Amino acid sequence: MSTPTLFRVVEREALVYARLWRGLAFSTFVQPALYLAAMGVGLGGLVRAHSGAVDGLTYLDFVAPGLLVASAMQLAAGESMWPVLGMAKWSKQFHGVVATPIGPGDLFGGYVLWTAIRSMLGAAAFVIVAALLGAIPSMWGVLAIPAAGLCSAAFCALITAYSIRVDSDLSFPLIMRLGVLPLFLFSGTFFPISQLPHGLRPLAAFSPLWHGVELARAATTGRFDAAAIAAHIAVLVGCTAVGAFFGVRNFSRRLSS
Amino acid sequence: MTGPMIEARALVKRFGSFVAVDGIDFEIAPGEAFGFLGPNGAGKTSTMRMIGCVSPRSAGELRVLGLDPAHDGPEIRSRLGVVPQEDNLDTELTVWDNLMIYGRYFDLPRAVIRERATELLEFVQLSDRRDSRVDPLSGGMKRRLTIARSLINRPEALLLDEPTTGLDPQARHLLWDRLYQLKRSGVTLVLTTHYMDEAEQLCDRLVIMDNARIVAEGSPRQLIVDNVTREVVEVRLPIDADTAVEVARLKRFGDRIEGLADRVLVYTDDGDATARAVADDGFDADSVLVRRASLEDVFLILTGRSLED
Numbered sequence: 001m002s003t004p005t006l007f008r009v010v011e012r013e014a015l016v017y018a019r020l021w022r023g024l025a026f027s028t029f030v031q032p033a034l035y036l037a038a039m040g041v042g043l044g045g046l047v048r049a050h051s052g053a054v055d056g057l058t059y060l061d062f063v064a065p066g067l068l069v070a071s072a073m074q075l076a077a078g079e080s081m082w083p084v085l086g087m088a089k090w091s092k093q094f095h096g097v098v099a100t101p102i103g104p105g106d107l108f109g110g111y112v113l114w115t116a117i118r119s120m121l122g123a124a125a126f127v128i129v130a131a132l133l134g135a136i137p138s139m140w141g142v143l144a145i146p147a148a149g150l151c152s153a154a155f156c157a158l159i160t161a162y163s164i165r166v167d168s169d170l171s172f173p174l175i176m177r178l179g180v181l182p183l184f185l186f187s188g189t190f191f192p193i194s195q196l197p198h199g200l201r202p203l204a205a206f207s208p209l210w211h212g213v214e215l216a217r218a219a220t221t222g223r224f225d226a227a228a229i230a231a232h233i234a235v236l237v238g239c240t241a242v243g244a245f246f247g248v249r250n251f252s253r254r255l256s257s
Numbered sequence: 258m259t260g261p262m263i264e265a266r267a268l269v270k271r272f273g274s275f276v277a278v279d280g281i282d283f284e285i286a287p288g289e290a291f292g293f294l295g296p297n298g299a300g301k302t303s304t305m306r307m308i309g310c311v312s313p314r315s316a317g318e319l320r321v322l323g324l325d326p327a328h329d330g331p332e333i334r335s336r337l338g339v340v341p342q343e344d345n346l347d348t349e350l351t352v353w354d355n356l357m358i359y360g361r362y363f364d365l366p367r368a369v370i371r372e373r374a375t376e377l378l379e380f381v382q383l384s385d386r387r388d389s390r391v392d393p394l395s396g397g398m399k400r401r402l403t404i405a406r407s408l409i410n411r412p413e414a415l416l417l418d419e420p421t422t423g424l425d426p427q428a429r430h431l432l433w434d435r436l437y438q439l440k441r442s443g444v445t446l447v448l449t450t451h452y453m454d455e456a457e458q459l460c461d462r463l464v465i466m467d468n469a470r471i472v473a474e475g476s477p478r479q480l481i482v483d484n485v486t487r488e489v490v491e492v493r494l495p496i497d498a499d500t501a502v503e504v505a506r507l508k509r510f511g512d513r514i515e516g517l518a519d520r521v522l523v524y525t526d527d528g529d530a531t532a533r534a535v536a537d538d539g540f541d542a543d544s545v546l547v548r549r550a551s552l553e554d555v556f557l558i559l560t561g562r563s564l565e566d
Contacts, residue, residue, distance in 0.1 A: 011358070015354060093348065095345045096406075098311055099341070100335070257312060
């Protein structure tokens with residue numbers, strides 16, 4: 001049976017992941033537990049004492065989907081920089097892949113798909129831990145997992161399309177500090193964007209993370225507006241498509257020119 | 258297959274204004290061991306990348322396995338094996354998993370890959386390292402693993418770009434032995450090298466490339482017969498000698514003469530007689546050496562430069 005070559009790339013990544021699984025599993029479950037304990041329970045207690053609720057939610061319920069998708073974004077960003085440059089330039093194993101029937105576009109697509117899958121594995125662990133802590137009031141909460149996967153795909157496609165072009169990792173810490181970190185803090189993750197100064201609020205719409213967080217929050221709380229959901233999905237799909245356009249082009253330029 | 262395995266007409270590769278391959282023609286027959294011999298930068302790797310369908314041609318014709326790389330890249334690649342100049346093994350996987358995953362890239366069933374991987378590790382003498390990671394392997398072992406990997410899809414032609422560059426002599430000989438075995442089993446070998454001994458050892462036929470062009474073509478023996486005398490007298494010069502002066506002085510002894518930095522080559526059909534005459538002319542007999550003409554001489558005569566500059 002022949003399957004799309006894209007899945008062969010996913011298979012390779014999954015094998016590497018499977019070999020490291022034991023080490024990764026621990027952090028996959030422990031990290032959300034620590035985050036939720038500190039932000040949701042610790043900080044959340046303070047919020048309750050001062051203002052009661054956030055957008056009509058307990059702080060734990062508010063922050064859980066934010067942390068969930070923000071973790072997915074961080075994972076995607078990390079996977080899209082050093083490993084990509086490493087496999088293109090240092091080990092050159094990407095060159096080995098494109099010497100087979102797998103083309104540069106398949107390699108790019110498979111890599112993004114795998115990163116989304118891996119983010120969903122992390123998101124699933126997060127949802128389990130959050131549910132145990134009572135942070136997922138709605139049964140729709142499982143849909144936060146694909147929301148995290150979509151947000152991860154958008155970031156992975158955009159950043160990977162960039163990383164395949166560079167010859168050194170000098171710009172990566174900058175992307176982390178000036179791109180990923182501000183998005184992490186100001187995308188409606190820890191507080192509603194209504195808390196942002198008036199003029200800055202519209203900027204949140206440019207953050208793919210904000211769209212991902214809003215989707216996940218709609219799922220975990222069960223409070224949603226269909227039009228808004230459609231718009232958030234459209235933005236994330238759009239970002240992924242733009243990343244894919246440049247990614248396929250740049251992978252071809254780097255690996256088969 | 259009838260007709261040539263690989264065929265190029267006026268093949269060109271440009272990178273911007275730089276011309277890496279400047280209109281070359283060649284034909285490689287099934288089962289042949291064919292070489293591109295030339296110095297670094299001659300255009301050998303660019304040619305190999307075009308054959309391997311990882312670099313589109315800029316102009317000219319190219320058919321690989323009867324197909325057009327511009328349209329049938331994945332199909333052609335599925336029937337080729339590639340050993341690149343720089344090892345590009347998967348450093349996150351073991352020796353065994355490198356073969357398994359590479360086989361999967363060709364969409365082969367796992368049971369088939371397992372069977373072939375076992376045989377191939379045996380063939381390249383790496384069976385005892387199957388669970389090792391790639392990084393701790395020696396240069397020669399990595400090369401052998403790369404060759405095993407390139408054979409996982411039972412390729413019709415194997416492309417080898419500088420297969421033994423950077424290896425110690427023992428590792429080179431082991432590799433040559435494996436490649437010779439492949440050649441005997443009927444695999445078409447296409448290789449680039451800047452080692453003339455490698456070309457002589459492995460190639461049935463070769464082209465000599467220089468400055469993006471092919472300057473000569475033939476079997477190693479034929480190239481020597483056509484371009485060089487049977488023997489060469491090498492006269493090693495004292496450290497303070499002026500090559501130009503010595504070349505002028507030695508001119509009358511040979512059919513042709515080439516001056517290098519530290520020695521002068523006198524081309525002649527009777528090496529011993531020429532060597533005696535040179536020694537009689539006052540050169541130290543210990544610094545006069547007679548040898549058979551080689552591909553190195555062919556290159557020197559055709560381009561005026563030494564291969565390993």
